[in-house]
Structure formats: structure tokens, C-alpha cells
Amino acid sequence: MARITLDHIRHAYGPNPVSDKDYALREVDHEWEDGGAYALLGPSGCGKTTLLNIISGLLHPSHGRILFGGKDVTNLSTQERNIAQVFQFPVIYDTMTVYDNLAFPLRNRGVPEADIDRRVRDMLEIIDLSDWSDRKAQRLTADQKQKISLGRGLVRNDVNAILFDEPLTVIDPHMKWVLRSQLKRLHKQFGFTMVYVTHDQTEALTFADKVVVMYEGEIVQIGTPAELFERPRHTFVGYFIGSPGMNVLPARLDGARAMVGDVAVTLDHAPQAAPTDKIEIGIRPEFVRIGREGMPVRISRVEDIGRHRIVRAEFEGQPIAIISAEDEDIPADARITFDPAAINIYANSWRIGAKA
């Protein structure tokens, strides 16, 4: 168990990185608390796998240091770091039985055979493969293989951290739910630090204490699900988290008002920004009220998704999404108002203003 410190990590795959573009990881400088459950969220190619490989020691970062509980492990091997990692695609040892696959990491570490047997049988139970233990792993289906990969990571419960790289992608929804709750239970029981990469924000938000959002090789925000929802630090977070994502509208600042096109939006404070900055305002669809008062919009489409409706409209030439309740009336010449407390101001995509 350990607190993981990433001290100004940068990584480039090529030999001579010059510009920021050459870096798969631009700059990661963060601390992951001991025993925390982190979900790592981000689009394809943003560097999630790279970051995990650096933590586990499969990759040596081009710059920076990694510390486990304050001890520098940058130059230690994967084995010395004592970390488990489950990969995006199932990796199994074809010629071994299911049982031997799970026992493999324990045998390599010289765990007594009686202990191995107990742990492997427990794990077979958890991943629901008890009946398959003596089968050769080669003939299994993709999701069974992935469960074995998962089991090989979890069977070592004395590790410093377990890193999961989208481990449940190939698994069917019901089993996904079961495995996720098992994972949560094991995490509570053994208290390892857990990093869980996923594309699926529901998975991330329900699973983790803290959600880490990555974008173009940088961590743009670490926070609780509520923080990511209410105060996205970067327009990307606003757009990526939430369904539909945050509305981001180009604007000009004028004291405690923001001008979107010709319309003035009232703010609850007067933000400070350099005149050259690209200013945008962000407002979540949940905090836009539709009615007969406020600023005019042109409604293009209404999607009824059961619990509520999503109204797609055009506001000053910009597309905007609005969430309205099922029973709410949508008038023909609709108007909208923004909840001033829910407006975030962005300069060059980063949040400014009430810097609390």
C-alpha cells in the first residue's frame, strides 16, 4: 500500500522530443492517495495507458520521478515496485490451465502452495470460473479470458496498487456490474490504491472516489464527481463529463456581464481576464431554464429520453442543449435563462474567476 507521487512526469516515445506535440504525456504532477480509488477518464490517445505503464514501471519516463510512499522508485523494475496491472486486451498463458494462470503470479513470488490454493480458489469463485479451473485457457471465450486477466491481478492482494486499463470492455453488461461490485468489495477489504481507466463516464462516476480526467497528455482535473460536474476546470471536462455535455459559448467580458453575440448574460461576479484571452462561458444543460422569459432561442429538436427531455436549440447562432422536465411546457417562442451561480468562465479553455 502506498501513496503514489508523480513528480513532473513527462514522456515521449520518440528519441528527440522538441515541441509539446512530441510528448505522449506533457506534464503530470500529482499525488494519488494511499488506498484511493481513482477513475482515469479521457478520450482515445490521451495517454492513459502511457501513464499506467509509467506507474507500473513498464515504461521509464523521459523526465520526472515516481515515488511510492515518499520513496523514489523511478529506477526500480516492475517486479520491485510490486504492482498489479490488468491490460486493455486479455493476456493469458495459453498452455496453462485456468487454475495455473491464476496461480502463476503467486508461484513466481514463491508464495507457499497451500496459500496459493486458497487464494486461487477464492478468486475463481469471484470471477465465476470455478467449473473451468482445470481447462486449458486457450479454448475460452474473450470475456472469460479477460476475467482471467483480471483475476491474475486481483489474486495478488498485497500489492502497492492495482492498475486497470479498461478491463471490462469485452464483458457483458450484467457480468460487468457483478465484477465492478466485487472489485469495490476487494478494494474495501484490502485497501490497495486503485487506478481504473475507462471510457465510460457512468462507470467512472459510480466507481471512484476521485475521477481523473486526461486530455492531450495532461491531467486536466482531479476531483469528486460533483466537482467535475459543477466546476469543470477545463472546457474539455465540461464537454466530456455529463450527458449531454456542458454548453460552451464564445463570449466577451463586460464587467459582471458576458456578451454572447448581442445578448448580455448576467454573471454573479466580475471576472478578470487579459484582453487577448479567448473567453468562453460554460453552462450545463441542467442549469438552463426554458420558459417565456429571458433570452430568445430557436428550438430545432426535442429529444424525449424518458426521465426528462433534451431540447436542442440555437442561441445567438450557437447550438445549445437544455434539459427540461417531462411536464414542463415548451412555448412556441421559447426563451431561456441561465442560473448565474452555475456559469463558469473560461479563458483559453481554462476556468477563471472565483478561484476558490
Place this chain on the structure above:
Amino acid sequence: MEKTWNNKAWFLVLPVLVLVAFSAVIPLMTVVNYSVQDTFGNNEFFWAGTDWFSQILSSSRFWDALGRNLIFSFIILAIEIPLGIFIALNMPKHGIGVPVCLVLMALPLLIPWNVVGTIWQVFGRVDIGLLGHALEAIGVDYNYVRNPADAWATVILMDVWHWTSLVVLLCYAGLVSIPDAYYQAAKIDGASRWAVFRYIQLPKMKRVLLIAVLLRFMDSFMIYTEPFVVTGGGPGNSTTFLSIDLVKMAIGQFDLGPAAAMSIIYFLIILLMSWVFYTVMTSSDADA
């Protein structure tokens, strides 16, 4: 959709049938034809039945040559397969080293058999050959013309030099097809170098190894040109393999009947051995 049976389709395989007939079946049948007849010249043939076969099978000359062949093939496989695997494992997987190694490995394979023989014939000579001379100089009593052990060592060394590359290239092809994720998982699981070989690399190389073993077995079992050029089957009969004996019989003595019978026995042995290798090496796939 209804499948239409159309015998015209046979015309499409006809070219292949004709080719195979000319290249394999017809020569083989001629051999079979010779093997059951006797002649005293003048193109007159008599039915000989299985006489030639029993004569061959009861001659110690045949069994000695067969024994030498088996020992030779066994030594060749025992050296070339592990050595080939070892070299393939140590070849670079990325960068400029890859093409360099591949070209170096391919070089011996590009040299024709008789030239290989000549090279080693000269290379090993005590008077002018680099190898022979060097061994002489450091006090090793080496002479492949007089000493059977030296002759064997020379022929084996030559074959290893010539053909290990083939095993290397086949194994290398198997190795580079292993995704990085397997090695990463092995590191995470704390696998030793041996475990990585045993559980990741060897299973992935198994298929190409089967091909390598079959090719090297058949080829070494049929070896002719190189020992013929280097030792001529000597000293004495010590490097007279089946093929050399066969040629002596067929062309040297013009005993077509016995030579044909021997060819057929030879062919059946190779077929049988290849089948055994194949069955043994693929049998472990079936249990699961």
C-alpha cells in the same frame, strides 16, 4: 442457393494434376517399375518380384548407411534446433539491427549446396585451409581425409553453418508475432526469463518449430552433395549416407533394380519419420 455440380470444374485442377504427374508420379512409377525387374542389358527386362527389396533389407551395407543417416539427422536436429532458437531469442526486435541480422542470417542459405561443399572442403584442408591450418597450428590433430571423427565433425559443422539460419529465421518470425502485451503481463506477474520462454515464447514458436524440425529432418536425411564433395563418403565408408550409397549403386555400378528398390524404401522411411514427428509435435494441441 442450390449448389450446381459441374464437372467442368475438374478442368481447373487439370494443370496441377499434369504438373504433379510429370514432376512426381511418373518418375516415381518408373522407379517402382525398375524395382521389380531385372535386366542383363539390351533393354530386356525380367520380372524380379520382391527380390531386390529382400536383398536390400538383408544387406548390412544398407543398414549401416541407414544407421549413419539416423545418427547424422539426430545430431543435426539436436544442434540446429536449440541453437536456432537461442540465436532467434537474442536477435534484436527493433531498429537498424533487424535488417543487418536478417541479411547475415540469410547469407548461408543463398549459397548453393555444391559450393558449400567446396568451401568447406578447402576450408578444412590441413595444407591450405584456414580451419585445418589453424587447428594444426594450435596443436589439434585434425585431418578429415584420414580420421572418421574429423570427417563427421566437418560435415556436421558445415551443415550447422549452412542451415541453422533457416531455423533462426523461422523462429524469429514466430517470436516477432508475439504482442508486447504478453511480455508486459509477464513482467507484472514477476515471471523469470525461463518462465517467459516456457510459457510465452515456446508456445508461440511451436508451429514454426514443427516446420523447422520437419524441413531439417528431411533435408539432413537426404543429404548428398555436401558430404559427397567434402569427403566423398570416406574415409572408408564412415560418411557414406543412404543417398551416397544409392548413387554409387545406381550410377557407379548401374544396378538399377536394387537402387530403385532402395529409393522406395528410403522414401517410405522419410515419409514415416515425418509422420511421426508431425503426430508427436501436434498431439499436445489436441488435449485441452
